[in-house]
Amino acid sequence: MLIFLMLVVALIVSIFEPLSRWSSLLSSNGAALILLAVSLYNAQRICQWRAEQFSPSLKPEEAAVETEPPTIYQRLAALIPINFNRINAVLKSDGIWLASMAAFVLFVALAGWGTRFLTLDEGNLRWFAVGVIALAMFATLVAERHLAAIVNEAWPEAKFIAPIVRLTLAVQFLTLPGLIFPTANLALLVNLPAVLVVLVGIEFLLRGLFSLFTPPKDENAEPAFLAKSQLAAQLVWPPRPLLFLQHELHHHFGIDLRQLWAFTVLRRAFLPVLTVMLICGWLLTGMQQVSTTQRGIYERFGKPVAVLPSGLHYGLPWPFGQVILIENGQVHELAAGEESDTPAEPLAGAEGNAPSSADRLWDAIHSFDKAQIIASQSDSQQSLQIINSDVRFMWRIGLTDNAALAATYHSTNLPELIRTTANQVLVHQFSSLTLEQLLSEQRNELARQINRAVQQKLDSLNSGVELLSTVVEAIHPPAGAANAFHGVQAAQISAQALISRERGNAAQLAATAQTHATARQNQAQMNATDVTSKAQSTAVRFAAQKQAVAQSGQVFVDELWFNQLHQTLSHTPLLIIDHRIGANTPPTIDLREFPSLNEAPAKPTQESSR
Template structure:
């Protein structure tokens, strides 16, 4: 029951909670300072861990633990404000006579506006109250820190000795808070009403610390649940922080009086659920009974529900347990059904019914899923990220000999130095594309005959490669032997896997790269460069000889063709002359003198074709008109006897 100082005769000095207010305030301050320091250290460590190792488990774990401590600190400070009011109520301070304010009012409108805003801000903060502001601030800090480190995609990993040390420290701090929680839970309500809510808030921090210790103890590279649990731990203090923030906001709408005893703001319904046996509706029942006089225990429907709860729960549990016998097999998978631990049938994709767990269970088996496996021991399977087509080439495309590659494995091959046999080491990247056989027998063999199929393939392939490469040379591997190398290795590995009844089917064998070790790459480059230079010189000389031979053959062919053409031309001319002579003989025999005259005219026409002639025939004009020549159309003839230069008149010789 709250105390109102304005009511006359209120005996606050006789109330135990007022008498011990100073002692409680001192304890709350010490606890709040210590826990806030621990929470600050945890947040700082989480910040640096997130800065240098963002995928580590420690960042999320430290933030979850610090959030639990911050929620408890918020409750402790809220209770401290209540104890301060009680200490003030039992020992009120002496009234202070305020001096007359002689300050001069500001003259300018801007100064008056600032002064008015400042006074209103101070008045508003006074109405809100420091407890509300501090409670909202702690809640916001908790929510912000959790949101910054919330990541459900953290990869699992082993933490080593640091995990054991962190788990021990978490359990030690949880034990100290458990002692505090037991002390608060045993406090009398009349002496300290806020002890029970503070005990509930301390359970939140204890749960966070204990769960964090479990995550640290069971963290490993193969376990994912510790990482997920470390992040999900923050949900509990996050829900409590949201409730405290909501209570701080709602407290703004409740009236505040200096004479009325304040109540504890940092009460949490979520933290109140952390009790055994759990009674989630107990607080609601008490509130309804105290405020409205409604007793849920007197309602027949609720009584019937309480009586029928266990039978209904049992029926639901039995039905749920029976439904565990229904199994759904995905399209890319198969399932081996075990009845009482014995494999009975291989289920295909779809829904199948069987005995419920643990009488019957289904083991998942792949159905046609293709895998790629490198023979290198350092090969670590991870998510394949597609590289952009326009970006730089991926690191796996680097095939330079002077660099070491992750997937390369060293092999000893045969070699020769002079007349002596020797060996040399080469690095190679051999990959196998495999899948589990599509038959039921292959699925059973892959499930029960081998615990780790990739390790089995890798060990078998390593043995085959050592045996096969011992009889090969580097020149052969880089040359003609490489064509059938992958097929031979794949057949040998498949034969050994069949002997072991592994149920694995090798689809393809790919030899990605074969090259000397990175340290000997430069020397081998020199040997290859000399060999390439010698081969290039031989090829160049052979080309020059072939060019000279071809040129000589070309010249001989041209001379022969020219002689043949000249002979054919002479023969053709002679044949043409012979044919012409024969034709003229036949014409003369037939025509006689007319043919000769015709030939004469023809030859005369050919001879005078380009001559300038003037033919005079006296028979053309008849007897009266003689032929006449018009000399005006002719050029004057030049007299060769005339002197080249004539003397000028009057000249003296």
């Protein structure tokens, strides 16, 4: 009932508070009590066998019992070449029972195993538990002393049960530090009782399984005591592992190591040799190896005296001298909006899908985005606005010795210091800018300003951190307002496109009108130039003719008249009749066309001129 109550309480505690150390302590103590109960149960079965063997019950009067013929089921079972009786005997054997119980013990002990535990609350509950464990330890100690005092002839199994009782006492004793020191969250301190139980449980499991391969004993032979542990038998003070080995060799092989001179010398020289080895090992703690990717800060009596490069170095042994290893040029990436307890994102395969950090859509919520309050102006009134920004910093510990010392001793959490400093700078940087300015401003220039401001603040804190670059991955409105902002952006783009289109049409019309005006102006200038040139040439010709008339008289006039007449009649067939035929008759030009002899006569036409 006690074991059942402890397991139920441990189960309830693990359901409501998985990180509580109560479930681990109750599970380990319950598992130790299960081992003790298994050992006692095995001893009880052997005692019952002895009682039945040496104190048989009165035999009933012999009565003649007629043997019934076998049934049809028994006949069918006899035809199957399987020995069910043998299988049933194996399943009911002590080895299977011990192995199954050992597996249950391992399950109970490992169910309370943990790597991180919460701090216990200050109260009277843990002190009440300490008092109960102290009383249980006293009762267990009395039982162990009583079993150790029983002689072998009175109860042979007492010497095998006593180590299991000591194991229970050790588990109860190791439970006390986890209750007395509530702030000690060392996982080994809480899990140490379960370690002992797991080791003994594994031994019980192996003993139960190996017992199945031992040759069967006579039915009248005494059953073997399987629920014993050689590991639990070593829980004595002072520990005597060599004595246990000597006893086993003498018992199984008849070899007495006490008669060997070499082992006698080894036993006498054991402590001096062990002391020399411990001193040499302690001196070797002063030798430190620094890898090529690290640097070492050497502390002498707790004071840093030098920064060691990669290589092998020797100093004072621990605890007078020690080396603290730090990074040597490793580059880290940090997002300003990422929380400190956020698990690292697994690496994406080269041929697989892109990681979630590569998603830059505005309408998706990202864990690495940081909300910022910026300035806003609407209807000539100032207000506030919220945006999400993803700003990433590439940083490392400075390569100088002073930077290494500052990064080690001036800050306990460099990523948190950089994240806090960056958030302060981002708040100051974004407070005076509007969303339109942030979206239209060059990101490279903004990243340089942020990098410069964060580096100056880190230098003022003497953090030893060197910022290699700052990358502004994204600046956008919150995910809930992304669709509305997309609509506003689409309207602005449409308005700007319409304005640009109308400006293009106006420019095209103006250019066309300018082209037409220029063409007409050029045509007018060309016509005016042509008329002027003709007038000038006519004037020059008239002046020349006037001068020729003045010099040559009627001769020039007749020559000019004949020239014009020649030009006019150059393509017309002429029949010239000499004017001297008639004295008083002027020259006559006959422009008539006479048909040939083959053509019909036509109506005659006549033109004359003077």
